[in-house]
Amino acid sequence: MPLLKNGLVAADHWIAIEDEAPLPEGRPVLVSHARWLAERNTLAARKAPLGIRLPNSLDVLAFGPEAGRFDLIVLEFPKFSDGRAYSQARLLRERFGYRGELRATGQVLRDQLRLMHRCGFDAYEFDRPDAARIFAGALQDFSAAYQPATDGTATALELRLRRLRKPEAAE
Template sequence: MKLIKNGNFVEQDFVAVGADDALPDGAVIVPLERWETERDSLVTRNTPIGVKLESGQHPERIRDDLDHLSVVALDFPIYRNGRAYSYARLLRDRYGYEGEVRAVGNVLQDQFYFMVRCGFDALEVQDKITPEVFEQSVGAFTYAYQAAADDRPTVMSLRQRLAARAGEARAAQ
Protein backbone atom coordinates (compact mmCIF):
# COMPACT_ATOMS: atom_id res chain seq x y z
CA MET A 1 0.00 0.00 0.00
CA LYS A 2 1.04 3.58 -0.66
CA LEU A 3 0.20 6.63 1.39
CA ILE A 4 -0.89 9.94 -0.13
CA LYS A 5 -0.72 12.76 2.39
CA ASN A 6 -1.83 16.28 1.47
CA GLY A 7 -1.56 15.32 -2.20
CA ASN A 8 1.98 13.90 -1.98
CA PHE A 9 3.13 10.31 -1.94
CA VAL A 10 5.02 9.74 1.32
CA GLU A 11 6.47 6.86 3.33
CA GLN A 12 4.13 5.16 5.78
CA ASP A 13 4.77 6.87 9.09
CA PHE A 14 2.49 4.77 11.31
CA VAL A 15 2.30 1.03 11.87
CA ALA A 16 -1.20 -0.40 12.18
CA VAL A 17 -1.40 -2.98 14.96
CA GLY A 18 -4.16 -5.32 16.00
CA ALA A 19 -5.89 -5.68 19.33
CA ASP A 20 -3.37 -8.21 20.67
CA ASP A 21 -0.21 -7.35 18.70
CA ALA A 22 2.93 -6.24 20.48
CA LEU A 23 3.46 -2.51 20.16
CA PRO A 24 6.52 -1.64 18.09
CA ASP A 25 8.62 1.41 18.83
CA GLY A 26 7.37 4.51 17.07
CA ALA A 27 4.06 5.70 15.75
CA VAL A 28 1.15 3.25 15.82
CA ILE A 29 -2.51 3.09 14.87
CA VAL A 30 -4.55 0.92 17.22
CA PRO A 31 -8.12 -0.34 16.95
CA LEU A 32 -10.72 1.62 18.90
CA GLU A 33 -11.25 -1.22 21.40
CA ARG A 34 -7.56 -1.23 22.26
CA TRP A 35 -7.55 2.55 22.66
CA GLU A 36 -10.50 2.32 25.03
CA THR A 37 -8.87 -0.36 27.21
CA GLU A 38 -5.23 0.83 27.09
CA ARG A 39 -5.69 4.58 26.71
CA ASP A 40 -3.62 5.64 29.73
CA SER A 41 -0.60 3.50 28.85
CA LEU A 42 -0.78 4.46 25.15
CA VAL A 43 -0.77 8.17 25.99
CA THR A 44 2.36 7.82 28.12
CA ARG A 45 4.37 6.16 25.32
CA ASN A 46 5.52 9.60 24.06
CA THR A 47 5.16 8.48 20.45
CA PRO A 48 2.47 9.51 17.98
CA ILE A 49 -0.70 7.49 18.35
CA GLY A 50 -3.63 6.95 16.05
CA VAL A 51 -6.96 5.19 16.36
CA LYS A 52 -8.72 3.21 13.65
CA LEU A 53 -12.50 3.41 13.56
CA GLU A 54 -14.36 0.65 11.79
CA SER A 55 -17.42 1.57 9.76
CA GLY A 56 -19.93 1.27 12.60
CA GLN A 57 -17.78 2.98 15.23
CA HIS A 58 -18.89 6.58 15.60
CA PRO A 59 -16.19 9.22 16.24
CA GLU A 60 -18.18 10.42 19.25
CA ARG A 61 -16.43 7.62 21.13
CA ILE A 62 -13.05 9.39 20.77
CA ARG A 63 -14.29 12.98 20.81
CA ASP A 64 -12.78 13.78 24.22
CA ASP A 65 -9.46 12.16 23.28
CA LEU A 66 -8.78 13.90 19.97
CA ASP A 67 -6.08 16.11 21.48
CA HIS A 68 -4.06 12.92 22.19
CA LEU A 69 -4.39 11.53 18.66
CA SER A 70 -2.16 12.32 15.70
CA VAL A 71 -4.25 10.21 13.31
CA VAL A 72 -7.80 9.01 13.05
CA ALA A 73 -7.99 6.24 10.45
CA LEU A 74 -11.46 5.67 9.03
CA ASP A 75 -12.16 2.32 7.40
CA PHE A 76 -13.93 1.85 4.08
CA PRO A 77 -14.87 -1.86 4.28
CA ILE A 78 -16.63 -1.93 0.89
CA TYR A 79 -17.29 0.69 -1.77
CA ARG A 80 -20.99 0.95 -0.88
CA ASN A 81 -20.34 1.95 2.72
CA GLY A 82 -19.88 5.71 2.99
CA ARG A 83 -20.11 6.27 6.74
CA ALA A 84 -16.44 7.29 6.83
CA TYR A 85 -17.29 10.37 4.71
CA SER A 86 -19.73 11.50 7.39
CA TYR A 87 -17.25 10.68 10.13
CA ALA A 88 -14.53 12.75 8.43
CA ARG A 89 -16.89 15.73 8.21
CA LEU A 90 -17.84 15.33 11.88
CA LEU A 91 -14.20 15.19 12.92
CA ARG A 92 -13.34 18.33 10.96
CA ASP A 93 -16.47 20.47 11.23
CA ARG A 94 -18.15 19.57 14.50
CA TYR A 95 -15.22 18.35 16.62
CA GLY A 96 -12.60 20.73 15.20
CA TYR A 97 -10.03 17.96 14.74
CA GLU A 98 -6.92 19.28 13.02
CA GLY A 99 -4.86 16.08 13.03
CA GLU A 100 -4.61 13.63 10.17
CA VAL A 101 -7.79 11.94 8.96
CA ARG A 102 -6.71 8.87 7.01
CA ALA A 103 -8.83 6.74 4.66
CA VAL A 104 -7.97 3.04 4.90
CA GLY A 105 -9.44 -0.14 3.52
CA ASN A 106 -11.26 -0.20 0.20
CA VAL A 107 -10.05 3.25 -0.95
CA LEU A 108 -11.00 3.58 -4.62
CA GLN A 109 -9.65 5.96 -7.24
CA ASP A 110 -13.06 7.34 -8.20
CA GLN A 111 -13.62 8.40 -4.58
CA PHE A 112 -10.41 10.44 -4.08
CA TYR A 113 -12.06 13.75 -4.97
CA PHE A 114 -14.91 13.24 -2.50
CA MET A 115 -12.60 11.99 0.24
CA VAL A 116 -10.44 15.10 -0.01
CA ARG A 117 -13.52 17.34 -0.02
CA CYS A 118 -14.87 15.64 3.13
CA GLY A 119 -11.71 16.27 5.12
CA PHE A 120 -9.42 13.32 4.49
CA ASP A 121 -5.84 14.51 4.19
CA ALA A 122 -4.26 11.06 3.91
CA LEU A 123 -5.30 8.07 1.80
CA GLU A 124 -3.88 4.55 1.84
CA VAL A 125 -4.07 3.53 -1.81
CA GLN A 126 -3.22 0.51 -3.91
CA ASP A 127 0.29 0.24 -5.32
CA LYS A 128 -0.96 0.80 -8.89
CA ILE A 129 -1.98 4.40 -8.06
CA THR A 130 0.52 6.96 -9.35
CA PRO A 131 0.79 10.70 -8.65
CA GLU A 132 -0.71 11.35 -12.10
CA VAL A 133 -3.71 9.11 -11.37
CA PHE A 134 -4.26 10.88 -8.06
CA GLU A 135 -4.06 14.36 -9.60
CA GLN A 136 -6.42 13.38 -12.38
CA SER A 137 -8.91 11.97 -9.88
CA VAL A 138 -8.97 14.94 -7.50
CA GLY A 139 -9.07 17.36 -10.42
CA ALA A 140 -11.92 15.56 -12.18
CA PHE A 141 -14.50 18.19 -11.28
CA THR A 142 -14.14 21.90 -11.89
CA TYR A 143 -17.02 23.05 -9.71
CA ALA A 144 -18.54 21.83 -6.46
CA TYR A 145 -22.29 21.83 -5.86
CA GLN A 146 -22.21 21.22 -2.12
CA ALA A 147 -20.26 22.82 0.69
CA ALA A 148 -17.66 20.53 2.26
CA ALA A 149 -14.73 20.51 4.66
CA ASP A 150 -12.36 21.85 1.98
CA ASP A 151 -14.07 25.29 1.90
CA ARG A 152 -14.15 25.21 -1.89
CA PRO A 153 -16.71 27.70 -3.25
CA THR A 154 -19.93 26.12 -4.45
CA VAL A 155 -21.62 26.77 -7.77
CA MET A 156 -24.33 28.74 -5.95
CA SER A 157 -21.80 31.04 -4.26
CA LEU A 158 -20.06 31.60 -7.60
CA ARG A 159 -23.39 32.44 -9.24
CA GLN A 160 -24.21 34.87 -6.44
CA ARG A 161 -20.84 36.58 -6.85
CA LEU A 162 -21.31 36.90 -10.60
CA ALA A 163 -24.82 38.29 -10.13
CA ALA A 164 -23.53 40.82 -7.60
CA ARG A 165 -20.79 41.95 -9.99
CA ALA A 166 -23.30 42.28 -12.82
CA GLY A 167 -25.53 44.36 -10.56
CA GLU A 168 -22.60 46.59 -9.59
CA ALA A 169 -21.66 47.02 -13.24
CA ARG A 170 -25.23 48.00 -14.15
CA ALA A 171 -25.37 50.48 -11.25
CA ALA A 172 -22.07 52.04 -12.32
CA GLN A 173 -23.39 52.73 -15.86
Protein backbone atom coordinates (compact mmCIF):
# COMPACT_ATOMS: atom_id res chain seq x y z
CA MET A 1 0.00 0.00 0.00
CA PRO A 2 1.55 3.38 -0.96
CA LEU A 3 2.63 5.63 1.89
CA LEU A 4 2.65 9.41 1.54
CA LYS A 5 4.88 11.53 3.79
CA ASN A 6 5.78 15.18 3.28
CA GLY A 7 3.77 15.15 0.06
CA LEU A 8 5.89 12.37 -1.46
CA VAL A 9 5.63 8.62 -1.75
CA ALA A 10 7.89 7.12 0.91
CA ALA A 11 9.20 3.69 1.73
CA ASP A 12 7.44 2.02 4.63
CA HIS A 13 10.05 0.44 6.92
CA TRP A 14 7.49 -0.84 9.39
CA ILE A 15 6.52 -4.51 9.43
CA ALA A 16 2.85 -5.09 10.28
CA ILE A 17 2.75 -8.18 12.48
CA GLU A 18 -0.33 -10.36 12.89
CA ASP A 19 -1.33 -11.03 16.48
CA GLU A 20 -0.10 -14.64 16.49
CA ALA A 21 3.04 -14.15 14.36
CA PRO A 22 6.53 -14.13 15.87
CA LEU A 23 8.30 -10.78 16.18
CA PRO A 24 11.41 -10.26 14.04
CA GLU A 25 14.48 -9.20 16.00
CA GLY A 26 15.79 -5.69 15.62
CA ARG A 27 13.16 -4.54 13.09
CA PRO A 28 10.51 -1.85 13.51
CA VAL A 29 7.20 -3.62 14.04
CA LEU A 30 3.59 -2.48 14.00
CA VAL A 31 1.28 -4.40 16.33
CA SER A 32 -2.42 -4.24 17.10
CA HIS A 33 -3.75 -2.66 20.26
CA ALA A 34 -5.03 -6.13 21.30
CA ARG A 35 -1.52 -7.58 21.03
CA TRP A 36 -0.10 -4.67 23.01
CA LEU A 37 -2.58 -5.36 25.81
CA ALA A 38 -1.76 -9.08 25.79
CA GLU A 39 2.05 -8.76 25.55
CA ARG A 40 2.82 -5.32 27.01
CA ASN A 41 5.91 -6.35 29.02
CA THR A 42 7.52 -8.31 26.19
CA LEU A 43 6.83 -5.59 23.62
CA ALA A 44 8.02 -2.78 25.91
CA ALA A 45 11.32 -4.61 26.46
CA ARG A 46 12.14 -4.74 22.72
CA LYS A 47 15.20 -2.83 21.55
CA ALA A 48 13.68 -1.96 18.16
CA PRO A 49 11.10 0.72 17.26
CA LEU A 50 7.53 -0.17 18.15
CA GLY A 51 4.35 1.00 16.44
CA ILE A 52 0.72 0.41 17.32
CA ARG A 53 -2.47 0.31 15.29
CA LEU A 54 -5.47 1.70 17.16
CA PRO A 55 -9.09 1.04 16.25
CA ASN A 56 -11.14 4.22 15.87
CA SER A 57 -13.47 2.96 18.59
CA LEU A 58 -10.69 3.10 21.21
CA ASP A 59 -10.99 5.62 24.04
CA VAL A 60 -7.83 7.64 23.42
CA LEU A 61 -8.21 9.35 26.79
CA ALA A 62 -7.47 6.02 28.44
CA PHE A 63 -4.68 5.12 25.99
CA GLY A 64 -3.07 8.58 25.77
CA PRO A 65 -0.61 8.34 28.68
CA GLU A 66 1.04 5.38 26.91
CA ALA A 67 1.33 7.13 23.53
CA GLY A 68 4.92 8.23 24.12
CA ARG A 69 6.07 4.59 24.19
CA PHE A 70 5.43 4.27 20.46
CA ASP A 71 7.41 5.59 17.49
CA LEU A 72 4.39 5.16 15.21
CA ILE A 73 0.65 5.29 15.88
CA VAL A 74 -1.69 4.26 13.07
CA LEU A 75 -5.29 5.47 13.27
CA GLU A 76 -8.02 3.91 11.16
CA PHE A 77 -10.65 5.49 8.94
CA PRO A 78 -12.88 2.47 8.21
CA LYS A 79 -15.35 4.67 6.26
CA PHE A 80 -14.84 8.16 4.87
CA SER A 81 -17.86 9.32 6.88
CA ASP A 82 -16.45 8.08 10.21
CA GLY A 83 -14.32 10.89 11.64
CA ARG A 84 -13.44 9.53 15.08
CA ALA A 85 -9.77 9.24 14.11
CA TYR A 86 -9.64 13.04 13.65
CA SER A 87 -10.53 13.44 17.33
CA GLN A 88 -8.09 10.72 18.33
CA ALA A 89 -5.30 12.48 16.44
CA ARG A 90 -6.00 15.87 18.03
CA LEU A 91 -6.11 14.36 21.50
CA LEU A 92 -2.84 12.50 20.97
CA ARG A 93 -1.08 15.62 19.68
CA GLU A 94 -2.62 18.33 21.87
CA ARG A 95 -3.47 16.70 25.18
CA PHE A 96 -0.84 13.97 25.34
CA GLY A 97 1.98 15.71 23.41
CA TYR A 98 2.62 12.79 21.06
CA ARG A 99 5.51 13.67 18.71
CA GLY A 100 6.05 10.42 16.81
CA GLU A 101 4.66 9.55 13.39
CA LEU A 102 0.88 9.64 13.25
CA ARG A 103 -0.44 7.74 10.25
CA ALA A 104 -3.93 7.62 8.72
CA THR A 105 -5.05 4.41 7.07
CA GLY A 106 -8.24 3.05 5.52
CA GLN A 107 -10.62 5.38 3.66
CA VAL A 108 -8.14 8.25 3.25
CA LEU A 109 -9.54 10.63 0.63
CA ARG A 110 -7.85 13.52 -1.14
CA ASP A 111 -10.40 16.12 -0.06
CA GLN A 112 -9.93 15.15 3.59
CA LEU A 113 -6.13 15.11 3.53
CA ARG A 114 -5.65 18.74 4.58
CA LEU A 115 -7.90 18.39 7.63
CA MET A 116 -6.12 15.16 8.56
CA HIS A 117 -2.83 17.04 8.38
CA ARG A 118 -4.22 19.93 10.43
CA CYS A 119 -5.41 17.45 13.09
CA GLY A 120 -1.89 16.06 13.46
CA PHE A 121 -1.42 13.32 10.87
CA ASP A 122 1.92 13.37 9.09
CA ALA A 123 1.70 10.15 7.06
CA TYR A 124 -1.06 8.56 5.00
CA GLU A 125 -1.59 5.05 3.63
CA PHE A 126 -3.55 4.77 0.39
CA ASP A 127 -5.02 1.77 -1.32
CA ARG A 128 -4.38 3.26 -4.78
CA PRO A 129 -1.13 2.73 -6.68
CA ASP A 130 -1.44 6.20 -8.29
CA ALA A 131 -1.68 7.95 -4.90
CA ALA A 132 1.29 10.27 -5.47
CA ARG A 133 -0.27 11.76 -8.59
CA ILE A 134 -3.75 12.02 -7.13
CA PHE A 135 -2.68 13.51 -3.82
CA ALA A 136 0.06 15.82 -5.12
CA GLY A 137 -0.58 19.31 -3.80
CA ALA A 138 -3.61 18.32 -1.70
CA LEU A 139 -2.19 20.07 1.36
CA GLN A 140 -2.02 23.37 -0.56
CA ASP A 141 -5.46 23.23 -2.19
CA PHE A 142 -7.03 25.70 0.24
CA SER A 143 -5.67 28.98 1.56
CA ALA A 144 -8.06 29.33 4.52
CA ALA A 145 -9.38 27.09 7.25
CA TYR A 146 -12.74 27.38 8.98
CA GLN A 147 -12.04 25.32 12.08
CA PRO A 148 -9.11 25.45 14.54
CA ALA A 149 -6.73 22.49 14.61
CA THR A 150 -3.33 21.43 15.96
CA ASP A 151 -1.29 23.11 13.22
CA GLY A 152 -1.88 26.65 14.50
CA THR A 153 -3.26 27.93 11.20
CA ALA A 154 -5.42 30.99 11.77
CA THR A 155 -9.06 30.38 10.89
CA ALA A 156 -10.91 32.53 8.36
CA LEU A 157 -12.74 34.22 11.25
CA GLU A 158 -9.48 35.04 13.06
CA LEU A 159 -8.01 36.50 9.87
CA ARG A 160 -11.16 38.56 9.31
CA LEU A 161 -11.11 39.90 12.88
CA ARG A 162 -7.40 40.80 12.61
CA ARG A 163 -8.14 42.76 9.46
CA LEU A 164 -10.94 44.64 11.18
CA ARG A 165 -8.79 45.48 14.21
CA LYS A 166 -5.82 46.57 12.14
CA PRO A 167 -5.34 50.32 12.62
CA GLU A 168 -5.80 52.33 9.49
CA ALA A 169 -2.63 53.83 8.06
CA ALA A 170 -2.16 57.44 9.17
CA GLU A 171 -3.11 59.90 6.48
